[in-house]
Amino acid sequence: MTEKISFRSTSRTFEVGGKPFHALQNVDLDIADCEFVTVVGPSGCGKSTLLNIAAGLVEPTGGEVLVDSRPVRGPGPERGVIFQQYALFPWLTVRQNVEFGLQIAKVGRAERRRRAQHFIDLVGLTDFADALPRMLSGGMRQRCAIARAYAVDPGVLLMDEPFGALDALTRVQMQDQLLATWGSERRTVMFITHDVDEAVYLANRVVVMAARPGRVHEVIDVDLPYPRTEAVRLSPEFSRIRNRVWRAVYHQTPQEGASQ
Numbered sequence: 001m002t003e004k005i006s007f008r009s010t011s012r013t014f015e016v017g018g019k020p021f022h023a024l025q026n027v028d029l030d031i032a033d034c035e036f037v038t039v040v041g042p043s044g045c046g047k048s049t050l051l052n053i054a055a056g057l058v059e060p061t062g063g064e065v066l067v068d069s070r071p072v073r074g075p076g077p078e079r080g081v082i083f084q085q086y087a088l089f090p091w092l093t094v095r096q097n098v099e100f101g102l103q104i105a106k107v108g109r110a111e112r113r114r115r116a117q118h119f120i121d122l123v124g125l126t127d128f129a130d131a132l133p134r135m136l137s138g139g140m141r142q143r144c145a146i147a148r149a150y151a152v153d154p155g156v157l158l159m160d161e162p163f164g165a166l167d168a169l170t171r172v173q174m175q176d177q178l179l180a181t182w183g184s185e186r187r188t189v190m191f192i193t194h195d196v197d198e199a200v201y202l203a204n205r206v207v208v209m210a211a212r213p214g215r216v217h218e219v220i221d222v223d224l225p226y227p228r229t230e231a232v233r234l235s236p237e238f239s240r241i242r243n244r245v246w247r248a249v250y251h252q253t254p255q256e257g258a259s260q
């Protein structure tokens with residue numbers, strides 16, 4: 001397996017009320033090239049902190065994270081980040097938003113156009129390319145954010161609850177859309193969610209974290225075929241894995257001697 005992202009004894013301690021708080025302690029995790037890994041766990045177990053360390057937005061206080069075997073020292077164009085809040089520029093159209101990163105990367109106008117159009121089409125926003133974000137639904141805005149992240153051609157996509165603000169139906173549609181995009185444009189994806197069904201439906205592997213201290217509790221393989229379809233979602237095998245992840249998340253016993 002070629003590792004794309006490697007967390008090596010990654011730890012992060014925050015000072016809370018004058019005392020150290022172990023948001024993450026010794027996380028070891030390898031994510032293979034082109035793998036889709038989802039991360040679930042109880043609130044506060046350090047999911048966002050882990051993703052932000054990979055994004056280069058938070059520094060680890062111990063250990064490190066490697067991307068393409070190089071230690072992460074800050075944000076970089078090879079790692080696209082998508083948050084729950086869409087973070088689009090409200091005064092730019094869909095097309096201008098998608099082209100923005102390419103402009104920064106000094107990609108020529110014609111190539112910028114071509115690449116932006118490709119990803120706008122891929123996420124199903126062809127008819128809305130000239131619309132402003134406020135004219136779009138939540139799901140469409142998030143699709144625009146996904147197109148924008150893909151357009152700059154990052155090897156890694158880091159997604160923090162990207163569908164958390166969407167209604168249940170839109171959310172399921174977005175999952176299919178994301179998998180279709182990932183199917184044709186393979187990238188390594190690390191995807192955080194609170195939704196166990198979503199975690200299983202999308203992933204090659206589900207990482208279940210535990211809190212106090214934040215750590216990897218269990219890594220569960222999702223041995224289901226792609227493309228994932230409704231038939232997969234309704235299969236007994238899906239239920240079996242979902243139930244296993246559910247138990248791992250909700251029936252965690254606190255670590256012996258853990259005080260925080």
Ligand SMILES: Nc1ncnc2c1ncn2[C@@H]1O[C@H](COP(=O)(O)OP(=O)(O)OP(=O)(O)O)[C@@H](O)[C@H]1O
Nearest residue numbers: 014015016023042043044045046047048049050214
């Ligand atoms: N800048 C900070 N200063 C102090 N504590 C922090 C800071 N950032 C995160 N924490 C703490 O670290 C822990 C992990 O936070 P994090 O946001 O990574 O968890 P999470 O698993 O993503 O939570 P949620 O599922 O609720 O979004 C939390 O207890 C949080 O309060």
